Amino acid sequence: xxxxxxxxxxxxxxxxxxxxxxxxxxxxxxxxxxxxxxxxxxxxxxxxxxxxxxxxxxxxxxxxxxxxxxxxxxxxxxxxxxxxxxxxxxxxxxxxxxxxxxx
Numbered sequence: 035x036x037x038x039x040x041x042x043x044x045x046x047x048x049x050x051x052x053x054x055x056x057x058x059x060x061x062x063x064x065x066x067x068x069x070x071x072x073x074x075x076x077x078x079x080x081x082x083x084x085x086x087x088x089x090x091x092x093x094x095x096x097x098x099x100x101x102x103x104x105x106x107x108x109x110x111x112x113x114x115x116x117x118x119x120x121x122x123x124x125x126x127x128x129x130x131x132x133x134x135x136x137x
Contacts, residue, residue: 096119
């Protein structure tokens with residue numbers, strides 16, 4: 035696993051415990067915890083990074099459709115919540131996300 039990869043994980047967020055894609059943004063010093071931002075079809079916080087399926091770098095994300103990355107705060111997800119690798123942010127999409135999020 036690496037920073038800016040997207041993995042399917044099962045961890046509660048926004049009242050839902052269904053598996054969802056999560057963007058890895060940090061590996062804190064804590065044992066077996068991954069710092070992540072949740073990815074969803076809706077922007078529940080009103081402040082999300084929109085990943086459009088029409089973006090030239092969308093295919094690398096592995097996402098099924100346009101999505102929102104909620105970056106209000108990093109959520110510590112236990113490493114044993116990881117189900118599988120989905121994709122990653124790269125190219126212009128990664129540069130745009132980094133500029134937006136300040137990471």
